[in-house]
Structures are given as C-alpha cells and as structure tokens.
Amino acid sequence: MSASLKAPIRPAIHRFRLGEADVTTILDGAIVLPQVSPPYATDMTEERRAEVAHENFVPADKTENAFTPTLITTGGKLVVFDTGWGALGHDKGAGNLVARMAEAGYAPEDVDVLALTHCHPDHMGGLLTDGEMTFPNARHVVGRVEFEAWSTGEGIPEKRAHNKELFDKIVAPVADRFDLIEGGAEIAPGLFAEEGFGHSPGHMMYRLDQGKDQLLVWGDVTNHYAFSLRHPRAAIAFDDHPEAATATRLRVLDMVATDRILVAGHHMPFPSVGYVEATGDSYRWVPLTYQNWI
Numbered sequence: 001m002s003a004s005l006k007a008p009i010r011p012a013i014h015r016f017r018l019g020e021a022d023v024t025t026i027l028d029g030a031i032v033l034p035q036v037s038p039p040y041a042t043d044m045t046e047e048r049r050a051e052v053a054h055e056n057f058v059p060a061d062k063t064e065n066a067f068t069p070t071l072i073t074t075g076g077k078l079v080v081f082d083t084g085w086g087a088l089g090h091d092k093g094a095g096n097l098v099a100r101m102a103e104a105g106y107a108p109e110d111v112d113v114l115a116l117t118h119c120h121p122d123h124m125g126g127l128l129t130d131g132e133m134t135f136p137n138a139r140h141v142v143g144r145v146e147f148e149a150w151s152t153g154e155g156i157p158e159k160r161a162h163n164k165e166l167f168d169k170i171v172a173p174v175a176d177r178f179d180l181i182e183g184g185a186e187i188a189p190g191l192f193a194e195e196g197f198g199h200s201p202g203h204m205m206y207r208l209d210q211g212k213d214q215l216l217v218w219g220d221v222t223n224h225y226a227f228s229l230r231h232p233r234a235a236i237a238f239d240d241h242p243e244a245a246t247a248t249r250l251r252v253l254d255m256v257a258t259d260r261i262l263v264a265g266h267h268m269p270f271p272s273v274g275y276v277e278a279t280g281d282s283y284r285w286v287p288l289t290y291q292n293w294i
C-alpha cells in the first residue's frame with residue numbers, strides 16, 4: 001500500500017461565544033501577491049524586508065492577502081461586518097462569503113445589519129448580487145465621513161481612481177439603503193462604531209461590549225500581521241491617508257494591547273481573531289487559541 005497525497009484542507013469558518021454573543025469569522029478568500037512590496041513596507045529596503053520576512057518565518061518574495069469578514073449575533077440581531085469581494089473576486093479565488101455563510105447556518109435574508117468598515121473593494125464588493133442587495137432585509141450602515149468622501153471624490157487619492165469607479169457602480173446606486181453613522185453609534189445591542197480614520201478617509205471600527213469581554217472589529221487598521229503590525233510605522237501602499245493611518249494604527253495598537261482587547265482583523269491570519277502584545281516600540285499578533293472554549 002502506498003498512501004496518496006490529498007488536497008490541502010484549509011479552515012474557512014470559525015465560531016466562538018463571547019459573553020452573550022456569537023462571533024463567526026469566515027474566509028472570503030485569499031490571493032497570493034507575487035511580491036512583498038508593494039504593498040507592504042514600501043519604505044524599507046529590499047534587504048530589510050527580507051530580514052523582516054525571515055524573522056517572521058514568511059517568504060520574502062511573495063505574500064498572501066486574505067479577506068475575513070466577521071459576523072456577530074448579539075441581542076437577537078445578526079450583524080455582518082463587510083461583504084468580502086462578491087462577484088469581483090470570483091476570478092481570483094475570493095467572493096466566497098455568502099456560500100460559506102450557508103455552511104455556517106446563515107442565509108442572506110437572516111442578516112439584520114450590514115456594517116461596512118470602509119469602501120475598498122474587498123470590503124464592499126459583495127454588496128450587490130446580480131444587481132440586487134445581497135442582504136435584502138438588513139439595515140445598511142457606513143460611516144458618514146467615509147460615505148461622503150467616496151461620493152464626492154474629495155480626499156480620495158489618485159491611486160484609488162478605480163476604487164472610486166467601483167463605488168459609483170456598486171454603492172452609489174443604492175445610497176438610499178444606507179444609514180450614515182458617526183463614531184459612538186450603537187448599531188446593534190452592545191455593538192458600537194468607533195472612528196479609525198486614515199486607511200481610508202472615514203474608516204470605521206466596531207466594538208462589541210460584553211462587559212469584561214470586549215472585541216474590536218478593526219477592519220484594516222493593520223494590513224499584515226508581520227510587515228504592518230510588527231512594524232506599525234512602515235508605509236503601506238493600501239493606506240489612503242498614510243500619516244493619519246499610521247497615527248490611528250499606533251493609537252489602536254496601544255489601546256488593544258494595554259486593555260487586552262480581543263481583535264477581529266479583516267487581513268489577520270485566519271481565523272483572524274487574536275490579541276496584540278506590546279514588545280518595546282513594536283507589537284506582536286497573538287492568535288486566539290482555546291480562551292473562548294473553556
């Protein structure tokens with residue numbers, strides 16, 4: 001007998017209980033970038049990037065960018081954070097959120113609130129399916145600053161010209177379905193919006209408050225657990241307003257490390273949930289293990 005090699009198996013759905021809430025993370029997909037920079041650590045020399053890759057046990061000549069929306073059920077409401085790529089991602093192995101939601105026991109009609117962190121395509125590309133709202137019964141929320149920037153084009157950098165076209169095609173036609181919110185808004189019982197501007201003009205985070213248990217859905221505050229989170233001052237080509245993005249990154253990393261807040265991050269390694277440890281003037285991603293099952 002000779003054992004044959006099997007196809008790799010990669011987990012794509014993860015769920016745990018936090019206080020009185022359910023938190024589910026679902027891998028929308030992952031793409032391989034044929035280089036590290038751009039987009040990551042664009043201000044490091046190639047040699048330094050290779051050192052950082054080596055220190056973090058990842059390749060120096062290519063990277064993976066993975067996309068993980070978060071679902072939270074709290075107070076009888078199902079909230080989905082970001083849509084993944086939708087049909088825009090189907091030719092690159094992404095756009096699997098809705099299919100995997102079905103595996104996790106959720107129909108699109110079940111969604112009570114769809115909350116966008118921001119309007120980059122990996123976060124809003126799945127808003128429509130065949131021209132109809134993907135989550136037809138949901139209240140849709142997005143930050144006012146974010147929505148107005150993309151609607152007017154003010155503060156949108158030239159490198160996001162294609163993104164602006166996608167916004168005009170995907171989001172603008174259903175603008176009346178959106179409630180524009182400010183930081184502090186409660187979007188579901190115990191779920192609050194928090195400003196985290198910079199990665200995009202009005203990038204929003206969302207905090208689940210379960211008393212002693214807190215979870216921050218931080219969107220794209222950091223874009224890579226090594227090149228960005230371990231090196232929070234490094235330039236990231238994905239950031240629309242680099243100075244504000246760096247300031248937000250440093251503020252939020254300090255907050256979640258100091259207060260030991262659990263984080264769900266769209267681009268953190270699946271299941272995309274973990275803690276942040278401060279190490280000198282840097283930070284380290286500490287993946288969630290068994291804390292929420294005991």
Ligand SMILES: [Zn+2]
Nearest residue numbers: 120122220266
């Ligand atoms: Zn993103």
